[in-house]
Amino acid sequence: MNGNKFTGTGIALITPFTNNGSVDYNALSDTVNFQIKNGIDYLVVLGTTGEVSTLSCDEKISVINHIIEVNAKRVPLVVGFGGNHTQAVIQQIQEFAEFDEIDAILSVAPYYNKPSQEGLFLHYQAIANASPVPVILYNVPGRSGINISAETCVKLASEIENIIGVKEASGNMEQLMSILKNKPKDFLVISGDDAITFPLISLGGSGVISVLGNAFPKEWSQMVRLALDGKNKEALQIHYKMFGIIQNLFTEGNPAGIKAILSMKKLCENCLRLPLTPISESHYLKLSKIVEDL
Template identity: 55%
Template sequence: MINLKGTGVALVTPFTSDKNIDVEALKRIVAYQKNNGIDYLVVLGTTAENATLSEEEKEQVKQIVSEENNGELPLVLGVGGNNTKAIVAQLTPENLKGFDAILSVAPYYNKPTQEGIYQHFKAIAEASPLPILLYNVPGRTSVNMQPETIARLASSFSNIIGVKEAAGDMVQAMEVIAKTPKDFLVISGDDMITLPMVLAGGAGVISVIAQGFPTAFSTMVNLGLQRKVDEAYQIHYQLAPMIDYIFEEGNPAGIKNVFKHLELSTEEVRLPLVKASTALNDKINTYISTFKK
């Protein structure tokens, strides 16, 4: 079984000034994660601006990350959407080569019922040659996977091994933890409530901010898993202002601005997203300049 406890990061796709994929920057970002305590990488998720990448570009990103990672960290591939048949068609050994698991978001826009969500993931589970992480993010999909639905999927399919729970609701997160099997991974999808979720029995996080502050954030998660509460919360409160900043004007505009200041990549995003404002840039720059590692 692949170990996806601890800190995973939802990688950005860096762009050059003319909006093409910045190959060298992506390599630097992957190396930055490997060298600073991150436990696994998530490729082609929402933070990667997956919706604005062509199929050829997606293949390019997969190849670059896989080659730069060189087998050192587990790799999770985002394979999700609102067309069940099309997702199932992607679940081939060739398409998933080099990856250890998939992350699949609840269907968006269609607004399915809970039974529809169950049947959607049933079809994916029956087709996938890799373990599956569900992804619940109602703020983006307009539909909330209820804890009962997640528990039903967890008990029905052995290859559904966890959920990235990003409803932003601690009560719901605790209900998911309580209703799913002990070895089922309940992973935070919200940076701000990662630590309380871990302390409540969660397995860790798939994070945005961790790729900018990998050592600090992964240390916080590890301390939480070890139940070293005071030390963990000390880091949490140090990082909390930056967590607010990077989501203030949307993701990944904020984290890409962080990467600009860290000289890892440009802050370029693709429309309909736009770069961080001057005001936000100044706040992020001030924070980074005073951050105590």
């Protein structure tokens, strides 16, 4: 499987909502076009940042189909297929009718159940066997309550051809280095955390699936491209330029911070679905000042 199309900057795309709580398809179109116009490498939809857990099944299909139409194959498309019931995830894959329109799936570690590493391996093996497109693992122990160990990640990468990469958001640099050292050559290690994108690339990582890039696709894509090209001095300047935003982006939850910034940029309403809420007025003003200073 060719994973080169997922090297660089992927965007963990938001799902815009109107003030009455419905999906804002006009804003979704604007957001997709904004990303592509500003040089991102691929889109990732129906992930955490897209508030996927608050979307109905019908809304998920509508959002995917709308993005497929707007994107028009301009950039690769990754769709989230994950859960803590392996057979249910497989059924979702089997019932999905648009695999000829997407390039990979992103599958989060099964949350809440806290399976063993053997359970994680078998879970992903079953999903990979069911998927007609490549699979990218998503390791985010802070949300899922379970960590895909470096050993399990490398085993999946080595033994299952259809698993082409991992979005790593453990924040454990020793684990990341262990994966990078022992992985197959073409296996992608993608940052799931904007703050460590630059250091991960410098260690051999493949790029980022970014939240920050929703609002700053041009700048963040440029940073990633420079880092991948070994132009570390120039990349580091952008990294630190954006670091103040990254430090404050997730203070009151994700995607609350990025939606606030996107509302400042008139790309969407500052609306989330419960149990998530918009950031506080004081934090909104703080983020607004940081954005203005840029």
